[in-house]
Amino acid sequence: MFAYLVRRVLYAIPILIGVNMLTFVLFFVVNSPDDMARMQIGIKRATPEAIERWKVERGYDKPLFFNDAASGTGRLTDTIFFDKSLRMFAFDFGRADDGRDIAQEIRDRMAPSLAIALPTFALGLFAAVSLALLLVFFRATYLDFWGVVGCVAMMSISSLFYIIGGQWLVSKLWALVPISGYAAGIDAARFLVLPVLIGVVAGIGSSTRWYRTIFLEEISKDYVRTARAKGLSELRVLFRHVLKNAMIPILTGVVVVIPLLFMGSLLMESFFAIPGLGSYTIDAINAQDFAVVRAMVFIGSVLYIVGLILTDISYTLVDPRVRLE
C-alpha cells in the first residue's frame, strides 16, 4: 500500500504542473499583465508609464513562457510562468496583487468555510442516507412513491430559490435567525443554522435518489434474503448489512468531496456573507488577481488529488477484498 501511495503522490506532480500551466494559459488568454496593472492602479488615470512601473515591480514585465533575451536555462526560468509557479510547489503562495499575504488570507478564511461546509456535508449525508434507506424500507408503497416525487421536486428547484426563500421566511418573516453575517466562536452557530439547513434541504433530493438507487440494487441480493431468513428485523438488515455493502459507491462520491470542503461554497458564502474561501476566489477573479486565482486552483487540485487517494484508501477499509498494490 505504501508503494501505491508513493506512486500516486508522484503521479500528482505532473498533474499539478499541467493544471498550473492550464490555469496560467487560460488566465493570460483573457487578461494581459497590462490589464492586471490597470485593475490595480485604477483605470481612471492609469498612464502607460505607471502600468510599466507596476509590471516591473511585480515581475510581470517578463515574457510569459520563453525568454528570447535570456541565455541558457534563463530562457525558461526568467519568465513569468517559472517565477510565479515554482514557489507554489513549496506552498509559498506569495502576495496578492493588492499586496496582501495569500497564505494568511487562506488561513483566516478556512475556518468560516469549514464552519458552513462540514455540518452541511455531515448532516446532508446523514439525512440523505437515512431517508434513502427509509424509502427502500417502504419501497413499493405510497410513502416510497411520494418520497421519490418529493425528491424529484426538491432537486428541480434552484438552490437560489431555497436561499432567498429561506432568508425571507425564516429570517425576515419569522425573525428566528439573522439573515446574514458571521461571528467567530460559538456565536457563529446562530449565523450557521439557516445556511446549513438550506444546504441540507437543497441537496437532499438528488442525494436521496442516488442512494436509494444504490440500496435498491443491493437489497435484491442473496445475502439480504439470507439475513431476513435468519430473522433479522428489516431495520437491522438495512442499516447493518445493506448499508455496509453499499459503501463502495457511496464512498466514491463522498470521500473525494471531503477535502474540497475547504474550498468553500460560492453561493452560500455570498448570500450569507460568510467570509470564506469561496468568496475569496470570486473576489480574485473579479479583481483579475492572478496570484490568488492560481493559488486557489492549485490548492483545489491538490485537495482533489488527496480526495482521490483517500477514496482509494477508504475502499480497503470497507471492503477487505480490495488491496492497493
Place this chain on the structure above:
Amino acid sequence: MRFLPFHASRPRLRIAQRVRSAFLTVVVGSLLAACGPLWNDPYPAAERGQNILYTAFTERPKHLDPVQSYSEDEATFLYQIVEPPLQYHYLKRPYVLEPGVAAAMPRVRRYDAAGKELPVNADAAKVAKSVYEIRIRPGILYQPHPAFAVGEDGSPRYLALSAEDLRGVRGIGDFPETGARELEAADFVHQIKRLAHPRLHSPIFELIAEYLSGLKSLQAELAAEAKRNPGWIDLTRFALPGVEVVDRYTYRITLEGAYPQFLFWLSMPFFGPVPPEADRFFGQPGMTERNLTLDWWPVGTGPYMLVENNPNARMVLARNPNYRADTYPCEGEGENGAIDREAGLLADCGKPMPFIDKVVFSREREGIPYWNKFLQGYYDASGVSSDNFDQAVTMTSQGEVTLSDDMEARGIRLLTSVSPSIYYLGFNMLDAVVGGGETKEGRERARKLRQAVAIALDMEEFVSIFLNGRGVPAMSPIPPGMFGAREGEAGINSVIYEWRNGQPQRRGLEEARRLLAEAGWPGGRNAKTGEPLILNLDTTPGGLGDKSRSDWLAKQFRELGVQFVVRPTDFNRFQDKVRQGSAQLFFFGWNADYPDPENMLFLLYGPQGKVKFQGQNASNYENPEYDALFERMKAMPDGPERQRTIDRMVAILRYDAPWLFGFHPKSYSLQHGWVHNRKPGSMVRNTLKYQRVDVARREAARADWNRPMLWPLVVVALLLAAVIAPALLHWRRHERATAAGCTAQGGRP
C-alpha cells in the same frame, strides 16, 4: 448474541446521555444567550443600545493608503481617518471648499518667468509658477497609534522589532502601547514625496508630476534607491524642490504654470498628512507579512480611526479620542441656509462632532440580504436598487418620485441627488463612418450622421425604462449644479431639443431622417451605392449595452432604417478596442473628481486623445477652437467670462456631437427616521462625523419589527409528525406481521 450484564451497560448509557444533554445545553444556551430578545439580530448583544451607526459595504477596499486610494468604496473609510488640508462644506451647494486641518484657505501667489508676482486675475499664459502656502492649525493630534509610542528614554517603543516581538501580532490593536503627537507641516510634505514612491504606484503621480517641480526626478532617485535597497526607504533623506517646510505649521508647494484646480486636489487624502514614524513603523521586516501596512491600517487625525479591519466581513471605525475641536456647521444651502433649515439639517448647529461613537461596516455581497436587513432596522441607511425600486418608491402621475406607503409607515426617508457624473455614447472620431475621415465633406456628412443618431436615441425613454427614472438626460458634459451648467431654455441642447411649453422637447424623427439623408444615407442606405448603413456598438456584458438595452437601441436605429450590430466583448478587450481606436460606438462614463467644469470638459480636449496620447478623450475628438478655449477656461476663476467661454465650448460640442450626451445618474438613498443630518452629495466624503443616530428610537423600532414567531416551528414539528407517524405505524405493522399474516394479506413491504 451475547447479552451484556445490566450493570455494564448502564454507565455507558449514562455517559452518553450526559454528553448529549451537555451538548444540547451548551448549544441551545449559547444560541439563546447570543440572541437575547431579538433572535435575528446580527450584532453582538454587547453592542445593543450603543451609539453606533450600522452600514454595509459591497466591495472590499483595495487600498487604504492615502497615496493609492482613489475609489468611492475606499473613500467611505479613508476620508473619516485622514484629513487633508481642505474639505467641502457639508451643506452648501454648489460645493464650496473650506479649510479642513488648514487654518485658512491657502495663500496662492503667481509669478511670471522673470519671477515677478502677478495679480490674481492675470492671464494664465503668463503664469510661470504658482506658489501655494498652507498653514495648518496648531494643536491637532494624531489618533493613538503604536508608531508614536515611546519608551522611558523617549525612543520609539516599537522600532527594530524582531520576529519574536511580532509573534502573535495580527492587528494594530495587538500592540499594547500607543502614543500620539501633534500634526506638523512636515507630515504633509512627507506624503507628497510618497506620491513618487516607486513601490506605491500612486494613480495621480503622472498628473501631479506635470505641475509639481521635481516630482519626476524624485521618482527616478527613489527607483534607483529601491533597486539598491529592497527594504524601507527613508523619504526624509530625499529632497523635493517643489515642496518645502516653512515652519512647524506651514508648508509651501510650488507648481509650474497655473493650475487653479489644484485646490480641489488639496481636499483629497493624496495630499493628507502621513507621519514618517508610521511609514517607518510599517516598513519594518515582518510587518507586511502580517498585513501590517499603511495600506491596511491608515493613520490620521480624523474623527475616526480604524480599529477592526476584516474586509471579508466587517470593518469598524471608532471615535478618535484625540480628535480636534470641530463643530457642526451653522450655514447651509439656500438664502441664509433656508433649504437646509427646513430639512432640519441645521438643528445641530455649533454642536461638537463627531456625534457617533462607532461605525460598523458589514460586508454584504448580495442586494437582497442587504435590503432585508435595512427593512429590519439592522442597517441605518440603504441605496435603492432596481430590484427593490418598486417596493421603495412610487411614481406619481406627474412623474414625481415619492416613498411607498410601506416605507412611509416605517418612518423611512428618501434622499435624492444628481451625481456629478455622466454616461455617454461616444462616437470614435477616427472611424471613417462616424468620424468622417480626412476630407472636409466627409467630416461634415459624419457630423450630420452623429446628430441624426443623437436625435433618434431617446434618452428620456432610456432613463425611464432602464433606470426607473433615476437619471437626468444630459444637455452637455457638465452635470447640473456644477459651474458652467445652465438651466431652463438657455441650457438645452438646441441641436437635439426644442423649447416648447416651458420644457425641452426632443426633435422628431423626421428631423433625424433629414439629417441622415443630408449625411448621404437616405433611409439608412448609401445614396450612391445603395449599401445599408451599419453601425457597430462595442460593449461589455452587463454594461450599458447589455442585451435588453441593445435591443432597445436596435429598435431606435430601425426607426432611421439603420442596421445596428452589437459587438459584445469582455472588459479588457473592450478597453483595448477603445485604446486602439477600433471601436465605433461605445458607452462610457465619468465620475467627476472635483466640482469644476474642467474635470468634465477635458474629456474632449484634443491632447487627451486616447489613441494619440493615451489620455481620457475616448472619442479622440479634436477641434482647435475647442482646445484653445479649454486651455483658457481651465485657468479662469468662476465668473461671467468663464461662463461665456464654457457656453461657447458646449455649443461647439453640441454642433459637432462627438458624444451623444446620455444622462447624469440620480442617486436615491433611503434612511431610517432615527438617522439625522444626512445630506446627499457625492463630493463630500467625510460625512460620518456630521451624522447623528437616535439610538432609543432605533432600539424600539427593531424590537417592534423583529418579534420572533414561534408558531411556525410548532407547525413544522406537527407536519413532520404527520409524515412520520404513518411511517412508524407502517413499520410497526411490518415488524409484527407474521409470514402467514403477510401471505394472507397478499403483500409485503
